[in-house]
Amino acid sequence: VVEFINVKKIYDMGEVKVEALKGISFEILKGDYVIIMGPSGSGKSTLLHIMGCLDRPTSGKVLIDGEDTSKMNDSKLARLRNQKIGFVFQSFNLLSKLTALENVELPMIYAGIEKRKRKKRAIELLEMVGLGDRLNHRPNQLSGGQQQRVAIARALANDPPIILADEPTGNLDTKSGEEILKIFKMLHESGKTIIVVTHDPDMIHEGKTLIKIKDGLIEGVEVLEFV
């Protein structure tokens, strides 16, 4: 469902070039549950953003469901993102002028879902992540972990087949974090492809595949099913 072929990402800062990804190749099969781990600064978020079509590689190919994303223009890419990919950002990226409810409704507005249906779904999603009593709070009226949970609810709004989550439990206590992992487990069992970047070693018990990143390169790929 996701394939990278020798993907490189170079940030050109004038006198300095930062090689964030130095040639990444792998294939993720439909319905997998992939954990991506690696040191701070090793390229995980860069990788996930390119995978989620939020950024383009400097060179190399990215295939989503067999389609070459470099052949797509920006609007086709945006539609692909809106329909197929739910993205949880490491720094949440919520819109500060909108309430929690409105933030979760936003992807459904783009998908053309009618008002009553999307409001109902947004409420259900926020209740599922324990924020039923925070619907009308704006992001700066929410705790860090509450903002993170709004970002998770928003990623699930259009029931996308692929979920990309960048450190989704970093601001959550153990119990809230386990609630989120239960949700991901349930989504995975319903057939979705889950790809999570995390620093939490316990997540090794959740996933089926582990990809280890170091210095912009894949250090190893492991099967986790018998751990």
Added chain:
Amino acid sequence: VVEFINVKKIYDMGEVKVEALKGISFEILKGDYVIIMGPSGSGKSTLLHIMGCLDRPTSGKVLIDGEDTSKMNDSKLARLRNQKIGFVFQSFNLLSKLTALENVELPMIYAGIEKRKRKKRAIELLEMVGLGDRLNHRPNQLSGGQQQRVAIARALANDPPIILADEPTGNLDTKSGEEILKIFKMLHESGKTIIVVTHDPDMIHEGKTLIKIKDGLIEGVEVLEFV
């Protein structure tokens, strides 16, 4: 060094009032290493912001080094913050137009430190957190964990006697997180008072005192020295 006397914080949202802190009282002695834990949304960041004089309680008293903060005007409070308190924010709060180096220099500019001295110290602090090769990156050219480490370096800029850190390792891999804990340990052994809000249960091995918060109240205070 820090004393709370029946501190309450109520957010008035018109038709709804959120009681983030419902009456918190405790004393932190000079040189302690306090860990604050509790569920997402329980009031930890609110508590830490009031402790760091970034916010005022709705009612109750806060004493820093015996001085009643409610008797101070905003400029006196700002000077107290700049000289005595280093604050690491849960969402970093870096200035997006400044480089990592300039962000770390900022508190020293307010303290009137001359240019050459503060630049030298900012470089040393960024090297200490492993960002010696990222001095001229702006926050959006840094990974999440790198931004977190710039926020930590900035909090230490004026060598403050009190360090307040709101989930300082949430975006760091285990190894980078341990580097930060080593720095905190060293600062503690040099006589500083360290107060860390964290969701990481391993931090229980670092601190001397544990304060557990739940629903805006203190659920328990434990001595950790024999764990």
